[in-house]
Amino acid sequence: MRRPDFISSNTFHWALMVAGVFAIFVIMLFGFIYWKTDQYLIARSDRMIASQMNVIAGLSSERRLEALDEHLRQDSRGVQYAGLFGSDGHRIAGNLDSLPLELKMDNLVQTVSVVRMVPTGRENRMIRAIARRLPSGDVLVIGREVDEIKEMSHVVGEALALGLLPGFCLCLLAGAWLSVRAQKRVEEVNRRVQRIIAGDLRERLPHRTVDEPFSKLAVIVNGMLDEMETMIHALAGVGNDIAHDLRTPLTRARLTLERGRTNAATLEQLQAVADKAIAGIDQSLAIITALLRLAEIENSRRSAGFGSVALHEMLREVCDIYEPIAENKNVALHVRVTDQLTVRGDRDLLIEAVANLVDNAIKFTPEGGKVDMELLRGDAEAIVRVTDTGCGISEKEREAVLRRFYRSDKMRNTAGVGLGLSLVAAIVKLHGFRLAIFSGSGCRVEIICPDREDGVKELPRLGKGRAAS
Amino acid sequence: MEMVSGKHTAPGMPRSSNANAFAAIENQLMTKVLLIEDDSETAEEITAELADRGFEIEWSANGIEGLDKARLLRPDAMIVDRLLPGMDGLTIIEALRKEQVRTPVLVLSALGAVDDRVRGLRMGGDDYLTKPFAIVELVARIEALLRRPAESRETTLRVGPLELDLIERTARRGDRMIDLLPREFRLLEYMMQRSDQLLTRAMLLEEVWNYKFVPATNLVDVHMGRLRHKVDGPDEAPMIHNVRGAGFILRIAP
Numbered sequence: 037m038r039r040p041d042f043i044s045s046n047t048f049h050w051a052l053m054v055a056g057v058f059a060i061f062v063i064m065l066f067g068f069i070y071w072k073t074d075q076y077l078i079a080r081s082d083r084m085i086a087s088q089m090n091v092i093a094g095l096s097s098e099r100r101l102e103a104l105d106e107h108l109r110q111d112s113r114g115v116q117y118a119g120l121f122g123s124d125g126h127r128i129a130g131n132l133d134s135l136p137l138e139l140k141m142d143n144l145v146q147t148v149s150v151v152r153m154v155p156t157g158r159e160n161r162m163i164r165a166i167a168r169r170l171p172s173g174d175v176l177v178i179g180r181e182v183d184e185i186k187e188m189s190h191v192v193g194e195a196l197a198l199g200l201l202p203g204f205c206l207c208l209l210a211g212a213w214l215s216v217r218a219q220k221r222v223e224e225v226n227r228r229v230q231r232i233i234a235g236d237l238r239e240r241l242p243h244r245t246v247d248e249p250f251s252k253l254a255v256i257v258n259g260m261l262d263e264m265e266t267m268i269h270a271l272a273g274v275g276n277d278i279a280h281d282l283r284t285p286l287t288r289a290r291l292t293l294e295r296g297r298t299n300a301a302t303l304e305q306l307q308a309v310a311d312k313a314i315a316g317i318d319q320s321l322a323i324i325t326a327l328l329r330l331a332e333i334e335n336s337r338r339s340a341g342f343g344s345v346a347l348h349e350m351l352r353e354v355c356d357i358y359e360p361i362a363e364n365k366n367v368a369l370h371v372r373v374t375d376q377l378t379v380r381g382d383r384d385l386l387i388e389a390v391a392n393l394v395d396n397a398i399k400f401t402p403e404g405g406k407v408d409m410e411l412l413r414g415d416a417e418a419i420v421r422v423t424d425t426g427c428g429i430s431e432k433e434r435e436a437v438l439r440r441f442y443r444s445d446k447m448r449n450t451a452g453v454g455l456g457l458s459l460v461a462a463i464v465k466l467h468g469f470r471l472a473i474f475s476g477s478g479c480r481v482e483i484i485c486p487d488r489e490d491g492v493k494e495l496p497r498l499g500k501g502r503a504a505s
Numbered sequence: 506m507e508m509v510s511g512k513h514t515a516p517g518m519p520r521s522s523n524a525n526a527f528a529a530i531e532n533q534l535m536t537k538v539l540l541i542e543d544d545s546e547t548a549e550e551i552t553a554e555l556a557d558r559g560f561e562i563e564w565s566a567n568g569i570e571g572l573d574k575a576r577l578l579r580p581d582a583m584i585v586d587r588l589l590p591g592m593d594g595l596t597i598i599e600a601l602r603k604e605q606v607r608t609p610v611l612v613l614s615a616l617g618a619v620d621d622r623v624r625g626l627r628m629g630g631d632d633y634l635t636k637p638f639a640i641v642e643l644v645a646r647i648e649a650l651l652r653r654p655a656e657s658r659e660t661t662l663r664v665g666p667l668e669l670d671l672i673e674r675t676a677r678r679g680d681r682m683i684d685l686l687p688r689e690f691r692l693l694e695y696m697m698q699r700s701d702q703l704l705t706r707a708m709l710l711e712e713v714w715n716y717k718f719v720p721a722t723n724l725v726d727v728h729m730g731r732l733r734h735k736v737d738g739p740d741e742a743p744m745i746h747n748v749r750g751a752g753f754i755l756r757i758a759p
Contacts, residue, residue, distance in 0.1 A: 314750055321637070329718065356688050357714055360727045384717040395722050 047218050051211015055204050062200050070192050074185055081164055081182045082145040089166050089178045092118075097172060104129050117150060117163055117179030125175075132177060133158055139167045139177065150179065221250060237265045278327065282320050289316030326455040333385065333462040342467075345383045347418060347485075348373040351409050354390050362398050368406035369398070377411055377418040379485045381467045389463040392456045393422040393481050400426035400479065420483040431475045536651060539580035540564045541571035541597065542613065543589050547636075551584065554640045555647070568592025575601055580608060582651050584643070585630070587614040595628040602629035609650035611643070641751040645703040654698040662697040665757035667736065667744060669697055678736060688714075689732050696745070696755040705752035729753055 092103050104118050108131055119132030127134065133151040140146065145166045151158050165179030224242055231239045240261060243254035289312075296309025355371045362369035379386075390409075397407040405425035412419040464471045464483055474480040538560045542548040548564050555562045563578060565571035568591035575583060575597065587594040598610050612630035626633060631653075632646050662669040666679040674690060676683040685693065695713050696704065706725040710716040714724075733745040742758030 311749060353714075357716070357724060357728075360731050361722055361724065364727060384715075387716070388718045391716075391720055395720060399722070 045215035045219060047215035048211045051207060051214065055207030055211065058207060059200060059204050062203065063196070066192050066196055066200075070188060073188050077182055077184050077188070078164065081180050085145050085164060085166050085178050085180050089168060089176065092178065093168050093170060093176055100176075101129050113183065115181040115183050117152065117161075117165060117177070117181065119177040121175045121177070123173035123175070128174065130177070132179075135167075135175060135177065136165065139165060141167055141169050141175070143167070148179075218250075225254070232261070237261075237268060278323070281323055285316040285319040285323075289313040289320075292316065323455075326459065330455060330459055330462055333459065333466060342380050342382055344378045345381050345386055347377045347379060347386075347411050347420060348375075350383070350387055350390060351411055351420065354387060354394055355409060357391070358394050358398060362407060365398060365401075366403045367398055367401050369394070369409070370406065371409045371411075373411045375411065375413045375418075377413065379418055379467075379469075380488065381485075385463045385466070389460045389483065390420060390422070392460045393483075396456055397422050397424035397426065397479065397481075400424060402426065414484065416487045418485045418487070420485070421480065422482075423478060423480045425478045428477045428479045429473060429475050535561045536582070537561050537563065537578060537580040538647065539571070539575055539578060539583045541566075541568065541575075541583065541589060541594065542586040543567060544586070550640065551643065554644060558644055560647075566590075568594065568597055572597045572600060575606070575608070576604070579606075582647055583608055583610045584647065585610055585612055587612060595630070598629045609653065611646055611650060613638075639751075641703070642705050642707060645705045645708065645752060648702055649699065649704075649708065652699070652702060662694065664697050664700040664755060665744065667697065669694055678738070678741065681738065683735050685732075685735065688728070689735065692728060692732055693736065696753070700755045700757070703748055703752050703754050708752070725753075 088107065092100055092107070095103055101120070104120060107118055108116055117130075117132060119130030119135070120128040121132075121135045122128055125135050131153050133153050136148045136150050138146075139148050143166070145164050147162060148165050150161050150163055150165065152161050161181060163179040163181045165177055167175055167177045169175050221242075228239050228241055240258045241254040243251040243258070245251075292309055292312045296306060296313070300306040300309055351371050351373060355369055359369055394407065394409065401407055401424040407422065407424045410419075410421040410423070412421060460481075460483075461471050467485070469486070470484040472482040472484060474482075536559070538555055540548060540551055540555075540562055542551065542564070543566050545566065548566070552562050552564055563574060563580065565574050568589035570591070571585070571589070572592060574580075585594040585597060589597075594612060598612070601608065601610075609631045610629065611632045611634060612626075613634055613636060615636050631650055634643060634646060660670065660672045662671065668677050669690075670676070671694070674687075676685050676690065676693060692709070692713050695709070706723075709725050709729075710718075710720075716724075729745065729747075733743070736745055737743045744755055744758050746754045746756060748754055
């Protein structure tokens with residue numbers, strides 16, 4: 037026979053254990069009450085016996101016999117014992133057959149075994165009794181059977197049966213119920229998770245508004261799912277953008293080849309066609325290369341290859357490379373360095389980032405404009421600033437420019453892949469720096485490199501949270 | 506793969522200025538190149554192209570066999586893929602370098618992980634190329650490796666009428682002094698050390714400007730344009746040539 041699932045569940049095991057501990061505790065409690073009550077009843081009974089002894093022993097011998105009879109007669113429950121024995125030990129009066137041997141004279145109340153005379157014969161009893169030798173030499177014994185104890189144990193037993201058993205069962209039931217409930221929720225969660233795995237990204241885990249760990253957990257997981265859904269949609273969007281941006285040059289190459297095949301009459305014409313087609317394919321390759329590079333930087337975890345990079349030298353180098361390009365476009369390119377600042381980082385990557393910014397700046401600055409590269413000392417940070425006199429970035433576009441393939445509508449006709457700033461953002465993030473883009477007329481972009489607190493601090497890993505602003 | 510020797514007019518490929526770029530190789534027939542690459546398509550493409558250029562090429566598809574061949578054949582240059590069955594490409598290079606084999610090695614890799622590149626070069630590779638690459642880039646780099654300029658104590662570089670004084674930092678073409686900016690001087694120096702060799706844009710970026718990436722703007726063309734303007738006077742025979750779709754070459758004017 038198969039055991040129901042809940043019996044093997046952890047919750048049920050816990051419930052079983054708690055029920056067991058609870059039962060042991062209750063039994064101990066009842067035991068303690070029983071023991072204490074027993075002690076109390078015996079002490080009370082002992083006091084009564086002692087006072088009766090005092091009263092009866094204090095009477096004259098005739099009155100004593102009467103009192104004894106009276107004492108026994110009034111005992112409706114048959115718990116009183118009394119006996120008067122001669123100095124030789126023979127019975128004078130009372131319901132005791134003989135003087136109990138273990139009973140010590142003139143001592144405190146003690147437990148002894150006595151033989152009692154009843155109309156049907158004799159019976160052995162355990163009672164509390166006291167014995168005193170009277171001045172006459174006779175021995176007076178007064179005893180009492182503490183029969184309330186019996187009642188007590190009866191009551192305690194009943195209470196145990198009435199309280200403990202149902203309590204224990206209730207515990208087990210609660211355990212079973214809780215474990216079945218937990219199991220049901222786990223199954224429900226599993227069902228939904230399976231649906232999410234199957235591709236239904238909008239599915240969420242069930243939760244109630246009450247303050248309960250399971251619901252809290254579900255809320256946390258749902259939050260994560262929201263984030264992932266957004267990210268996956270964003271990725272899908274990027275995929276579309278990639279497809280679109282790749283298709284454009286490829287389509288152009290294809291058209292060129294098609295037309296060339298039909299129209300080219302000479303070798304030179306065919307070569308020109310081939311060159312044009314190659315250029316189109318090269319552009320597609322450039323996009324793929326840029327994407328791979330972006331992925332490479334974004335997935336990079338390394339800071340081991342970091343060394344110290346002199347920013348002022350780096351800016352001069354970038355300026356040196358871009359000066360002719362700026363000159364060709366009649367754009368003035370200047371470097372202004374106030375301090376000689378050094379940061380920890382990957383020189384090649386940082387040059388790539390700054391070069392990208394300058395490349396962009398020159399590209400988007402109309403003829404006669406100027407591009408400035410500055411190295412500034414901020415409040416516990418080094419700032420690399422690239423400013424241009426181009427059309428600038430509007431407030432609305434500030435976030436968008438970091439997106440892959442985003443190109444301002446104003447710039448649709450400018451050459452470029454649209455990955456430059458994404459690349460810069462990725463590099464900046466890898467270094468734990470910040471990228472700030474300022475809107476307004478003319479564009480101002482800053483790479484903010486916070487000072488490290490000491491010389492050896494581990495650089496932050498690439499991750500969420502320190503995104504470029 | 507059979508070697509196509511002598512006149513390197515590959516089928517279907519017109520003799521163009523592109524092919525001229527490699528004319529110098531003609532004099533070095535039977536230059537032996539060992540290719541260790543597990544992807545047969547890539548290998549075939551490389552083999553065909555290098556054979557067309559007049560190299561004798563030996564191909565090995567796995568690392569262990571490749572290492573054996575490298576020891577046995579003593580090639581003039583090697584092209585080694587990073588990820589290989591049997592033995593990692595870098596391990597091969599390391600093993601050879603330990604045996605004091607100084608054969609120049611071009612390392613190929615599927616992903617241009619920055620770390621990969623650094624490791625590849627540290628292990629003794631001489632150059633590094635990331636897939637996918639243009640075949641012309643590979644050929645140019647192999648040629649560059651084969652004809653690496655010897656460590657020379659010459660303080661003056663000469664190519665035809667062109668003269669570069671490395672101490673005075675001056676340049677002249679014939680009697681005409683050429684006024685060069687430092688960056689132009691650096692570029693011309695590099696080109697003169699490798700005259701008659703095709704230099705691709707990526708090679709120039711890496712070697713002259715220490716750039717490890719391909720920038721959006723055609724930086725090299727702009728710089729080269731300026732240098733050419735200074736080196737090749739209006740009525741002088743051009744020495745700096747643009748090889749379409751490939752790169753640049755500095756050559757004595759005929």
